[in-house]
Amino acid sequence: MRSWRRMGALGALCALSALVGAQASRAQESKGIAGLNLGFAEIVDVVAPLSGGGDHRVRVLDNTDLTLDADLERLVGWQGARAHVYLLGNHGARPNDRIATLQGFDNIEVGRSGIRLFEAWLEQDIGGGSLLVGLYDLNGEFYVTDSAGTLVSPPFGIGSELAGSGPNGPSIFPLSALALRGSLDLGDEGGFVRAALVNADVGSWGDPGGVDLHFREGVIAVAEGGVAREGFKLALGAWAYSKRHEHLWATGPGGAPLYQHTRGIYALLDGTLAGSEGGSALSGFLRGGVIAGQATPYRASAQTGFLLAPALAGRPGSAFSIGLHAAWTSAAHREALAAEGEQAAVFERGIEVTYADEILPGLTLQPDFQIVQNPGGRAGQPAAVIGLLRLSFVIE
Secondary structure, three states: OHHHHHHHHHHHHHHHHHHHHHHHHHHHHHHOOOOEEEEEEEEEEEEEEEEOOOOOOOEEEEEEEEEEEEEHHHHHOOOOEEEEEEEEEEEEOOOHHHHOOOOOOOOOOOOOOEEEEEEEEEEEEEOOEEEEEEEEOHHHOOOOOHHHOOOOOHHHOOOHHHHOOOOOOOOEOOEOEEEEEEEEEEOOOOEEEEEEEEEOOOOOEOEOOOOOOOOOOOEEEEEEEEEEEOOEEEEEEEEEEOOOEEEEEEEOHHHOEEEEOOEEEEEEEEEEEEEOOOOOEEEEEEEEEEEEOOOOOEEEEEEEEEEEEOOEOOEOOEEEEEEEEEEEEOHHHHHHHHHOOOOEOOEEEEEEEEEEEEEEOOEEEEEEEEEEEOHHHEOOOOOEEEEEEEEEEEEO
16 A cells, blocks of 8 residues: 555656746747757656566656757857756655666666766867766766667666776766866767766765865876767777776785776667658667776676667657666676575576657656566576656646
8 A cells, every 4th residue: 555655746746847847948939049058857667576586566756858959059049059957856766776776777766865966067169079077877978878778677788797886876866077078079970979978976965975186096087089970870999997996895915805907898779770861760779898807896887778669650749669788797796605505607688679659748657667687697586577667747
């Protein structure tokens, strides 16, 4: 009974948030403020573990996005400058506490509920590129494959080997960090190169401790280059932390902490495979990365999948997507499990099948089905089978 009350309360919250967002959008249009764009999105997920470890209770979680983009040239005459502010709210259950996958299965699940200032940055055009400074989501521009955008599982957002790095994760959802990012376009064929220095100690205003301004944990340096044009992207990336991190399991003489450098590389391919202008298009992606060091549960990860959009004739807002992901566990993770008496697996892998359809303007319904083998990197565990229903409401 309590779970149904929670669902009702969250449904009311979603409707109220949508109403507020709609009113804000109408107010913006009526004022006609050139150079300002207010965005709003509300997501509610209903998660039902169908089989595997843990209980099978239905759980509900939600995500609220409120963004403001400002063209400073149009607003105040600051040529080639833009500003971006992103407020993020997350509440509800933590279903992966029970299902216990290593990589997660829902990309709006967070460890701590709350409202955060996720991004706040300024960007300035310089020659054939730009320079950005402020609170920054690394996954907004690095390790991105657009064809994976409909999938719900976190490994399709950013490779697990990078997502699991750092003292408390890199600057990605739901925690960001101060960053300096430069980007440069190369020629007329879509060539690009971008690089960023990001505080290794992530934290947002709204979390205990707030934003770290001291850089005591050093920085993570990330670079990516390749070719990106309409319907095609090929890129290579590399990253490294400036400070060493503690070994996940082993220790030095006398039990002293053992530290080592953490760094990695990745590659990605994303593009349209078939389709005609104005009709359905089939796109696909393939990517993977490896990590050096034993400070994370991973040594490599890979993801691939396909997206068909529109998926149905006469349903322009429909999309069907299928994705496969795998993460190979590090020797340190397997040793740690063995020390606890657990049987470690060499990998955790999964499959996701999802269909999304815009049933009303701005309102999308998305059933999702996932199977995860060796959840938690533990061998002999029953596969986790998860059903999920996502309700999204977006105003742009």
